[in-house]
Amino acid sequence: MGDEEVAAFLAEQRVVVCATNGTGGWPHLMPLWYVVRERELWAWTYAKSQKVRNLERDDRATLQVEDGVEYQELRGVMLETRAVIHRELEVVTGAGVEIFARCGGAAPAPDARAALRAQASKRVALQFVTERVASWDHSKLSGVY
Numbered sequence: 573m574g575d576e577e578v579a580a581f582l583a584e585q586r587v588v589v590c591a592t593n594g595t596g597g598w599p600h601l602m603p604l605w606y607v608v609r610e611r612e613l614w615a616w617t618y619a620k621s622q623k624v625r626n627l628e629r630d631d632r633a634t635l636q637v638e639d640g641v642e643y644q645e646l647r648g649v650m651l652e653t654r655a656v657i658h659r660e661l662e663v664v665t666g667a668g669v670e671i672f673a674r675c676g677g678a679a680p681a682p683d684a685r686a687a688l689r690a691q692a693s694k695r696v697a698l699q700f701v702t703e704r705v706a707s708w709d710h711s712k713l714s715g716v717y
Contacts, residue, residue: 573707592626653700667697
């Protein structure tokens with residue numbers, strides 16, 4: 573996929589699988605909802621989660637977003653990234669509100685916004701700064717595999 577196709581694909585999907593480096597040498601894979609800000613993926617998660625502990629030790633993360641059921645429909649994007657962990661309450665709350673609006677289908681009502689702010693005190697925002705992109709789209713293979 574070209575740059576614009578990658579951007580459009582990431583804009584239409586909701587779940588990214590985030591791989592971090594676990595302490596025992598095994599990759600640690602977890603799904604996250606995300607938003608795209610200026611071509612970077614952002615997520616939020618609990619500050620005490622294993623993925624955050626892994627990223628505190630080693631900021632490298634590989635992200636994968638994929639779609640399709642049949643072989644000829646498979647498409648996806650893999651991003652090699654460096655994660656920036658944001659702990660500032662306003663930044664974390666902002667990420668949570670954006671993710672809620674994007675994945676929930678509407679901006680949160682005032683009471684939901686207050687609940688998101690309360691959750692933000694236990695969470696971090698993850699900014700994934702892309703270093704390398706790989707993508708695939710089997711629909712472009714025209715039936716030749």
